[in-house]
Amino acid sequence: MEILSFFIRDRLVKIGRNIRHNDLPDVEIVSSFSGYDSINRAGGLFWEKTCSDLSDDDLISLIYGVSYLETFHRWIGGSAASCIFIFRLLIKRNISIEVIDNVSEWIIRNSYNHYNPLGSRVRLGARNYSEYLELSKKRAIKKAERERIEKIRQEKYAREREIRRVMAEACNNDRKSSIRLEIIKEMEALSLVDKLIFISGQPMYPPQFFPTCIADSCRLDDLMLLSPEVRSNLAARLRGRRKGPWGKFRTRLRECREKCGDFLLTSETDNSLFA
Incomplete structure (x- = not known):
């Protein structure tokens, strides 16, 4: 027409x-x-x-x-x-x-x-034009905030993946080297709890770089003696597929974190290791 x-x-x-x-x-x-x-x-x-x-x-x-x-x-x-x-x-x-x-x-x-x-x-439930403008504005603000949070989350995950990639590479390179033997010897005098604290603070190596006897011998009571930050760092290092002793360790660690309320204090991505 x-x-x-x-x-x-x-x-x-x-x-x-x-x-x-x-x-x-x-x-x-x-x-x-x-x-x-x-x-x-x-x-x-x-x-x-x-x-x-x-x-x-x-x-x-x-x-x-x-x-x-x-x-x-x-x-x-x-x-x-x-x-x-x-x-x-x-x-x-x-x-x-x-x-x-x-x-x-x-x-x-x-x-x-x-x-x-x-x-x-x-x-948006608006009854007239003014209400629609107001509700649309609020909706746009909420959407922008969700997108901002999601962007931060994705960037943090990307950093985590890169850190884990570097740790996995270092683990493969040094597993049979004298470096690992020296680290294990250094840890011998430590208590089980102090060994876990030591592992959580290592910038180069994932938990599976260390002796599996640590994962085997660690129980729920031992994990509860750790600080939420240490438990969070260990959880972050154990993301991804984990089998064997460290996989079972991760299961016990998650149970401990749930009982201790760690998830109410901080998300798994909010820890000093991956910040």
């Missing part, structure tokens, strides 16, 4: 004006639009040209008329319905927000097309 005749436009305005004054529109006029569903898919540029010379009051009546007919005849429009484009023209004009809210509230209550007049099916 390239142009709307003044005769058709005046009829649409008249229907809307009747509705605004709580008068039922003429049945004959309403029925005459049964084959005019193309009106509801005319597009933004079409309505800019059609409405350019209308007064504010007639523009409002036109919105009412088009919205009423869309619902009455069940015209197809969806997110491209004419009511949406005409409403946007109304917003561009110097009209009070109270009037705009009244118009949008009536359309939301009476239109069967859930995209009217805001252009979005997600109305």
